[in-house]
Amino acid sequence: MNGQQEYAVWADGLRKRYGETCALDGFDLAVRRGTVHGLLGPNGAGKTTAVRILATLVRLDGGRVTVAGVDPARDPQGVRRRIGLTGQYAALDESLTGRQNLEVFGRLFRLGGRRAGHRAGQLLEEFGLTEAGDKGVDEYSGGMRRRLDLAVSMILTPEVLFLDEPTTGLDPRARGEVWDTVRTLVAGGTTVLLTTQYLDEADRLAAHITVMDRGRAIADDTPGGLKNTVGGDRIEVVTAHARDLRRVAAVIARVAVPGAEPETVERERRVHAPVDDRVAALTEVARTLRDEGVQVEDLGLRRPSLDDVFLRLTGHRTEAAR
Known part of the structure; x- marks a missing residue:
């Protein structure tokens, strides 16, 4: 890797220890400008430590970093002027309105009263909160609070925005609202590192x-590249009765990719395996199971998911998928 201008965030060989615990052991990262870059890993993988180092909250023990073209070790204030950071929980004062929260943070960022008020109005409009701007934050929905929290992080229009689990605890509709907001930010030129x-x-x-x-x-x-490491299409059958799992596995084995053994998940009564010719495999399995009188609750094809990738790479699923 190199620290060329194409990267908004670049890290080479980051190391960090807390006593006997090695939090980062030669971590590398390259985030292209104007994109969303996902950072995934199990609990304890080092994600939070990496983000804290990049955001100048923690000093590294070894390695090299540039954020928005600035070295955090040499010029932490220069980095802070160029970044925004939104944690897992909204840092808002519920006794104030949305507009007042933005104005307070604007003053903390030394914009001055007039500029802070003007910027608050801009952000309320950009984040679709104008009508709710003069309502107390305690009246906001989860999605509205998260959007306001994102707006706070954008007061200085940062080049790089660090988002640490921004939709934890939100319902599907609120999550969708946050996703739309993130896409809008990136379309405007902001680079996002998302855990x-x-x-x-x-x-x-x-x-x-x-x-x-x-x-x-x-x-x-x-x-897409990560999913391809797991394999292509997989045929999947869910039986009505656990007693038929062996028969289903034998049928699927006939159409599976050579050398691939069907996998059985007994508690879900599910059997699956990778296939090359998806249509032919589906047709053959459906016909054979029908002829053999096997009752099926579900039969279909699916592409590998990132959860499959995560399971293959780390040995277990994420906390959210359990």
Whole structure:
């Protein structure tokens, strides 16, 4: 890797220890400008430590970093002027209105009263909160609070925005609202580094994904590229009765990719395996199971998911998928 201008965030060989614990063990990262880059990993993988180092909140023990073209170790204030950071929980004062929250943060960022008020109005409009701007934050829905929290992080129009699990605890509608907001920010030129436990979130938003484990990057590719490492299409059958699982596995084995053994998940009464010719495989399995009188609750084809990738790379599923 190199620290060329095409990267908004670049890290080479980051190391960080907390006593006997090695949080980062040679972590590398390259985030292209104007994109959403997903950072995935199990709990304890080092994601939070990496983000804290990049955001100048923690000093690294070794390695090299540039954020928006600035070295955090040499010029932390220069980095802070160029970034925004939104944590897992909204940092808002519920006793104030949305507009007042933005104005307070604007003053904290030394915009002055008039500029802070003007910027608050701009952000309320940009984040679709104008009508709610003069309502108390305690009246906001979860999605509105998160959008206001994002607006706070954008007061200084940062080049790079760090989002740490931005939709944790939100319902599907609110999550969709936040996703739309993130896409709008990126369309305006902001680079986003996203950490999340929701793999569908990374799949929908991120142009590139880095998977971490034990303080290192263990995979780095586009969502599609990562899925291709698991394999192509898979045929999947859910039986009505557990007693038929062996028969189903034998049928699927005939159409599976050579050398691939069907996998059986007994508690779900599900059997699946990779296939090359998806249409022929589906037709053959459906006909054979019908002829053998096997009752099926579900039969279909599916593409690998990021959850499959995560399971293959780390040995277990994310917390959100359990």
